[in-house]
Amino acid sequence: MDILGVKVHRVSLEETLAAIGGFIEERSSHLVVTLGTEMVMAAQKNKEFLEVLNAAHLVCADAVGIIWASKRMEKPLSEKVAGIEILDRLAALSYEKGWRLFFLGAAEGTAEAAVEELRKKYPEMPVAGIHHGFFKDDGPVIRLIKEAKPDILFIALGSPRQELWFWRHREELGVPVGIGVGGSFDVLSGKISRSPRWMISLGLEWLYRLYKEPWRWKRMTVLPVFALKILFCSKAPGDENVKGFS
Numbered sequence: 001m002d003i004l005g006v007k008v009h010r011v012s013l014e015e016t017l018a019a020i021g022g023f024i025e026e027r028s029s030h031l032v033v034t035l036g037t038e039m040v041m042a043a044q045k046n047k048e049f050l051e052v053l054n055a056a057h058l059v060c061a062d063a064v065g066i067i068w069a070s071k072r073m074e075k076p077l078s079e080k081v082a083g084i085e086i087l088d089r090l091a092a093l094s095y096e097k098g099w100r101l102f103f104l105g106a107a108e109g110t111a112e113a114a115v116e117e118l119r120k121k122y123p124e125m126p127v128a129g130i131h132h133g134f135f136k137d138d139g140p141v142i143r144l145i146k147e148a149k150p151d152i153l154f155i156a157l158g159s160p161r162q163e164l165w166f167w168r169h170r171e172e173l174g175v176p177v178g179i180g181v182g183g184s185f186d187v188l189s190g191k192i193s194r195s196p197r198w199m200i201s202l203g204l205e206w207l208y209r210l211y212k213e214p215w216r217w218k219r220m221t222v223l224p225v226f227a228l229k230i231l232f233c234s235k236a237p238g239d240e241n242v243k244g245f246s
């Protein structure tokens with residue numbers, strides 16, 4: 001599916017996990033994107049980011065805005081596939097499958113705290129390594145990851161940096177799966193609380209995030225622009241013409 005020029009795959013959480021399992025067996029490098037609405041808007045202005053998103057091996061819809069936009073198209077997406085849920089399920093499967101996990105990103109100590117929390121649920125989860133996301137020099141971090149030989153690299157550097165970073169270094173890293181997970185380590189570590197279930201089910205996770213992290217309002221100003229672009233630029237089933245709006 002195409003959302004304002006960005007590719008999105010029509011996959012469920014189970015299909016996402018199966019695809020990632022397949023990528024690990026293939027061994028070559030694969031980028032998995034958990035697509036947010038703000039990322040689609042960033043890609044409108046950042047050509048390199050747009051190219052990387054469209055070159056990714058799997059792009060999951062991780063925002064109600066994307067699901068809403070897909071409803072204007074012929075076969076809408078049926079479910080949101082959140083990065084934090086993919087992370088949790090991969091952690092659950094990792095011991096049985098023998099997948100080694102590397103956690104890259106967030107402030108110092110946060111990824112460690114996230115791993116500690118995950119280990120309470122999955123004590124035998126194989127952890128290949130952990131590194132914070134506030135580094136200046138890429139070289140030592142790339143070497144660390146390369147030597148740790150993980151099967152899955154969770155990258156929490158924020159978008160678009162996390163996707164661009166993995167894409168630029170994918171050959172050197174030699175990791176079968178790199179997946180951008182945004183603020184997931186902050187949530188897993190308990191540094192930031194996740195929206196209550198009722199808000200998630202009403203599609204109001206973004207509102208809860210705004211309440212918890214009010215500095216986000218500036219980033220969120222692109223959301224109404226996204227809605228207008230979808231309403232006026234994209235073609236809904238039955239529309240005769242694509243309406244002009246750019």
Ligand code: UDP
Pocket residue numbers: 105106107132133134156157158159181182183184185186
């Ligand atoms: N981060 C990082 N290095 C940086 C900037 C940000 O590791 O130079 C981390 C930040 O601490 C946070 C994550 O990247 O854990 C980004 O979270 P955010 O919620 O902004 O991600 P989004 O999903 O909105 O892109």
